[in-house]
Amino acid sequence: MHYKGAIFDMDGLLLDTEKVCQNAFRDACKHLSLPMLEEVYLGIIGCNAAGIKAVLCKGYGDSLDYETLREEWMKRYHRIVYHQAIPVKPGALALLKWLQAQSIPIALATSTDKELSKIKLKFSGLFEYFSCFSNGCEVKCGKPSPEIFLLAASRLNIPANECLAFEDSSNGVRSAISAGMQVHQVPDLVEPDAQVRALGQKVSVSLTEVLAFLKEQHALKK
Template identity: 55%
Template sequence: MNYQAAIFDMDGLLLDTERVCMREFKKACEVQGLPFYEAIYLSIIGRNAAGIEQIFRNTYADDFDRLHNEWRTRYNAVVKHQSIPIKQGVIELLEWLKAMNIPTAVATSTVKDVAIKKLALAGLEQYFDNVTTGCEVSHGKPDPEIYLLAASRLNIAPVHCLAFEDSNNGVRSAVSAGMISYQIPDLVEPCNEVRALGHKILPSMYQVLDELKQQRLDGAAQINV
């Protein structure tokens, strides 16, 4: 596996934010007297702000603005002031990549200021060479644009980048960019269509790290034969 860089999604992959986000959306629906549609909510995971707005406007119509304001106020009150738990195995993988001198980046659908704040509160900003966000691209995930931009900022060809995602929309984006893609599912299990993409699906970053270490050992053994 000839990789020279690693690019990570953030919410639901590095940080356990997706549960926080859905919890606050449910509360916002309750406060505003509106129904919560779980299937529709899960379909927005991995999309950027424009993509989320389009889906929710189609669902909530004239009620969208008041629901959105309630939701964002509640969500930002948490993520802009509290450290969100880091997902299992993340620190260990990032430390190993750092020791291997592999450059790393974030490609998240979250807007820039919120993404930087989340990473800083969690103490993760030190690990990344750049952060590319949904507000910096014209087409959000599942389009590959955000991953292509993140790779260009690292000056590494997409085919030589590892990509790590939790969501189906994110995996579609990374695979379309031509990257060596791993999926570590969070709230949403990969659907059959996404499984057919042929990428790696593992339960946690611990398993990812074990696999990457083994590949290094196998590669070194072949060189020494």
């Protein structure tokens, strides 16, 4: 395994935010007397704002007042993420520190907007490990399009095929593989199905397991 750069997703991979976001959505649905459609909701994971709207509007139908739902959802979500640290996923800090010690530059490729992603990382103590960012609001097409990962690679000034990508969602995996990257997946709320696993990414149960694998590969190169 040869790589010169590392590109990370954030929510559900580095930070345990997906459950926070899902609970906020569930509370918003209850407030608006809407059903909580779990399968529809899980389809938005890894999407940018435009993708989220498209999935929810299709899943809930033409009668959905999306703007009202989004307002109630984000109001509940932002009460938390703008004011307190989200728990860091096991192994995340150790992996970032190890990559930094190997002089591997690190970028973020997240569907979350730029301001909020930086706030989350600063609260969690992870901000300092990232040399550049690419955000969902900066690309025309969100994940599973490769655009956001290609943007991150260009900002690292490293060819995409020389970057390791780290993702939790299947949309994110498709995005990074389409960009030509080597991909490690650590699933969060949704396990990859057979079709996604066939893409060839390495699937691990935690970032701790990913780090052990990378250390083993690093030792073999010596």
